[in-house]
Amino acid sequence: MFQIPENVPYGRIYYVTREKQVSHGATAHVEQLPSGHVVKYPKSNPYSPKKEEDHRRNMRIEAGIYQLIGDCPYIPRMIDWEPESCSLTLEYLEGGDLAKYMRETAQIPGEIRQRWTLQAAAALSALHAANIIHCDFAPRNFILGANLDLHIADFAGSSVAGSTPTIAAGPRYLPPGWSWTRPVQQTDDVFALGSVMYFIMVGEEPYADLSEEDVEKKFAKAVFPDELEVYTTATTWARLGSENFFPIGLR
Structure with missing residues (x-):
């Protein structure tokens, strides 16, 4: 099992995932919840509060788009949005x-x-x-x-x-x-x-x-x-x- 080293080089960030990782990008984690749905939430950045806020802003934009579009057969269904943590829960598409x-x-x-x-x-x-x-x-x-x-x-x-x-x-x-x-x-x-x-x-x-x-x-x-x-x-x-x-x- 991987362990985070005691002396972390400056600039390096280790992330501890909450659930099973499905995918990840430059600004967010995507993990599968026990319910079967997926949750997407912004990556933290202890070296740059501005970048971290940019990640949170991007999640707010994405959630707003899902809310704006509503039910659409060509877009994943939004399950939940938590504004405080900027966590977006979506239906899991297994393909x-x-x-x-x-x-x-x-x-x-x-x-x-x-x-x-x-x-x-x-x-x-x-x-x-x-x-x-x-x-x-x-x-x-x-x-x-x-x-x-x-x-x-x-x-x-x-x-x-x-x-x-x-x-x-x-x-x-x-x-x-x-x-x-x-x-x-x-x-x-x-x-x-x-x-x-x-x-x-x-x-x-x-x-x-x-x-x-x-x-x-x-x-x-x-x-x-x-x-x-x-x-x-x-x-x-x-x-x-x-x-x-x-x-x-x-x-």
């Missing part, structure tokens, strides 16, 4: 995150992939209808339920009603011209949706063999993978019922 599932599953039927693309678009539509821009709309933030239905999660860095986000998706999910210095736009998420659909249908990120810098250069020239147009067909978009979902570069 895990989409990126990991696709890496570990050899054969995924085409009809499931097509269903995921529609559910990803529907999830984005629900967010934008509530004036929320996710800002990190990527496969790692999609979670699968028991029936392999797709849910979007992790809103800690999102923009609400035009607020400044604290996170951005990687270059493969950002449109040409994106910058921290300009206001966030819904079209940023829409572009990311196109890359998510590509990942779902092809099984890898756009230009997976290139560096992020080279991907940025291609996107800046509106050069996109050929498969992107093949898999985001007119039939799929017609079923969505709105041309607003077309990723930039495919209209």
Whole structure:
């Protein structure tokens, strides 16, 4: 059993988890409770009260988004929110995150992939209808339920009603011209949706063999993978019922 050393080097932080750890990020712990639900709470930082408060603020933003959206089939159900500890309890979705599932599953039927693309678009539509821009709309933030239905999660860095986000998706999910210095736009998420659909249908990120810098250069020239147009067909978009979902570069 691991024990925290008596002399902890300055700057290093050891965390003692409350329950079974499910996942963790840069700002929060995610653990499974005896009830089966999961709890997400901010990481402490004894070296930087400001960073710790930033983590708590992010949790308040995330909880507010769950409360704002309410019941939605494409978003995990909120069970409880404790303002004092900034602890958010959510339903547990046992399928895990989409990126990991696709890496570990050899054969995924085409009809499931097509269903995921529609559910990803529907999830984005629900967010934008509530004036929320996710800002990190990527496969790692999609979670699968028991029936392999797709849910979007992790809103800690999102923009609400035009607020400044604290996170951005990687270059493969950002449109040409994106910058921290300009206001966030819904079209940023829409572009990311196109890359998510590509990942779902092809099984890898756009230009997976290139560096992020080279991907940025291609996107800046509106050069996109050929498969992107093949898999985001007119039939799929017609079923969505709105041309607003077309990723930039495919209209």
